[in-house]
Amino acid sequence: MSNHLQPRVDDLKNLQGLVSFVESAAAGSFTAAAARLALTPAAVSKNVIALERQLQVRLFNRSTRRLKLTGEGEAFLANASEALRLLDDAVNQVTRASGEPAGRVRISSGISFGRRYVLPLLPRLAARHALLQVELSLDNRAVDLVAEGYDIGVRGGMIPDSSLVARRVAQLPVALVASSAYLRQHGAPATPAELPQHRLLGVRFASGQIATWHFRKSFGRVTREWEPTARIWASDPESLVDLALAGHGITQTGLHHVVPWLRSGRLKVLLAAQHEPGQREIVLHYPHRQFLSARVRVVVDALLEHFKQQQELLVDPRELPAEWLA
Known part of the structure; x- marks a missing residue:
């Protein structure tokens, strides 16, 4: 790397500019970086411009919607990221020495899963870490973790954003269920073709999308998709479990909801x-x-350990006990 990209440490006093640059490169925009850093986009842009002036090098080519690293920016990013990692490690060592991770950690989760599997952990985290503040946002909409400033997301499905770390928690198989009382009165369908004769409870999300039901064909792993002919709809699958328990029909829901x-x-x-x-x-x-800051790391580790202990998340739909089946 050329010498003009290696200013002396004494000269590089613009730490905010360095952080803003690294976060903007990772997020792809000043707006997304601002959400991560709890700054305004204008402040992040100003910090990066100040850093470029100090280095006398253009680090980004800017468009109205996207940032693209210049060749010099790519060369500088590797060393800048490593410098910040070392600084963060030093801070974490001090934090660990004091015994207390501190600050706010924002978590985004779907409503049902968050209430059942994330929320119960938070009092224990608060009791264990007096300087930690954990904020849980429950929402079934698609969330942009980076742009909206969340530290951790707990969501269904893998996400395509390569700038995010993804840790698999559990499979989420779905099942068709009905109450024993309903089955005594109406009988159990022997084939999918009999379902329209039954009272069906369907999921229609706030977006208008319907949760379809899928059935295996008689050959291979090929499946066919079927939109339930439901007369009662709700946006939250777990609320339909309540209706199924009351004997009002058949619904499709996550197996972990009904174990x-x-x-x-x-x-x-x-x-x-x-x-x-x-x-x-x-x-x-x-x-x-x-x-990765100590405050986020301690919550990530606690969540992963907590999820491992939830037996409902470990049920294999291929090995259900006979007494669970209609």
């Missing part, structure tokens, strides 16, 4: 050999940085 009711016998799984449980999974993800 306690299957164990108690109040609900039964229908068409297990023909219904396709799907390939969904829950993923914990967070912005990919070479430096």
Whole structure:
């Protein structure tokens, strides 16, 4: 790397500019970097411009929607990221020495999963780390983790953003269920073709998208998609479980939602050999940085350990006990 990209440490006093540059390169825009850094986009842009003036090098080519690193910017980014990682390690060592990670950690999760599997952990985290503040946002919409300033996301499915770390938590198979009382009155469908004769409870998300049901064909792994002919719809699958428990019909829901009711016998799984449980999974993800703060790391580790202890998340739809089946 050329000498003009290696200013002496004493000269490089613009630490805010360095952080703003690295975050902007990772996020791809000043707006997304600003959300990460709790600054305004104008402040991030100003910091980067000040750094460029100090280095006398253009680090980004800018467009109205995107930033692209120049050749000099790419060369500088590797060393800048490593410098910040080392600085962050030093801060983390001091934090660990004091025994207390501190600051706010923002988590985004879907409503049902967050209430059942994330929220119960938070009081223990608060009791364990007196200087830690954890904020949980529950929302079923698609969330841009980086642009909206979240530290951790707990969501269904893998996400395509390569700037994020993704840690698989569990599979999320779905099942068709109905109450024992409903089945005593209406009988259990023997084939998917009999479902329109039953009272069906369907999921229609706020976007208008319908959660379709999938069934295996008689050959191979090929499946067919079917839109339920439901008369009652809701945007939250778990709320339909409440209706199913009350004997109001058949619904498709995440298997982890209903394990306690299957164990108690109040609900039964229908068409297990023909219904396709799907390939969904829950993923914990967070912005990919070479430096991850102690406050975020302690929450990530606690969440992963907590999820491992949830037996409902470990149920294999291919090995359901016979007494759970209709």
